[in-house]
Amino acid sequence: MPIRVLVAEDMRLLRETLVATLELEDDLEIVAALDRGDTIVDTAVTTRADLAILDVDLPGTDGLTAAALLRERLPACRILILTGLANPGLLKRATEIGVGGFVLKDSPRHELVRAVRTVAAGGAALDPALAFTALRAGDSPLTARETEVLRHLAAGLDPKQIAATMHLSYGTVRNYLATAVTKLQARNRIDAIRAAQTAGWI
Template sequence: MTIRLLIADDQALVRGALAALLNLESDLEVVVEVGAGDEVLPAALEHRPDVCLLDVEMPGLDGIAAAALLRERLPSTHVLMVTTFGRPGYLRRALQAGAAGFVVKDTPAAKLADAVRRVHQGLRVVDPALATDSLFSGESPLTPRETEVLRAARDGSSVAAIARRLVLSEGTVRNHLSAAIGKTDAANRAEAVLTAENNGWL
């Protein structure tokens, strides 16, 4: 039986390399490749893959949001996150979104193929080092609104611009930024964004 795969990665070279490696396996077949998160669900609905390999950071939707959509619309399709960013917060969020596996892109080809097969069988596959880090990093200390405000602050937008974008008062934005800075032990909001990103909380 051939396992049908969808690969989603915004880097064409990486996407092509993954497809080439996995197509070498007699029981695996890449049936569709996409370069953005918002292309995942339409492609999956059209091609009905057994397993979707998703990058975390992609334009449109990120891979974690795409995984949640797949769980809702195509619950029989399994998701394996394959990412450069081995961050504990990403792992936790991906599993909560319905991903069955999480591996990093430098995983050897044979191990990646094995991870695909195991996810297809309904098993959970997680990079061991990342699983260990996740146990010690703890949950994100940020509230959903603080997370949203920090995300909006990523590009260096002013408080006024963030307030307009999120339809909040400037005072509320300042309060959320101040709380996020305190919770991340940061000196300023740029440092808070960096800390939250490095932990995969955004």
């Protein structure tokens, strides 16, 4: 029985290249090639996909959100995430969701095929560059409170709203934000959010 593979990639050329590459393998069968994230789950269920190869940045629903939904609806379908960036934040989120593999889009063909077979068999596949970047990111310098405040700010709340939500004074919230900016060596609050998200700390 061949491994039934679903591919979701919004860039047509890359999607077609992925499909053509995988179809060269006798033990792999492409059951769907999608360009949107909001069609992944229903299509995977309908085609009884064994493995879903998902781009992170997809229209409709991003790859990681779709992966989380797929884990709920079709737990038997293994997931391999494709990304163009070695982002430890994405890697951390993917790991929490239960994704089986995480590879860079510029990986050599043989590495991609090996990752597909490994993940389909229940193993884990992680691009070495991603692993190194994640290790280098290290532990967060932020306290739990600073992290929570920064997460609320990233979600769109202003300091006064954060203060009300967390039952803190406005001044305390401003102090937490100032400390977070300093610890992350950021230029401002927006830069601090970006740095913390990239490192996977919020």
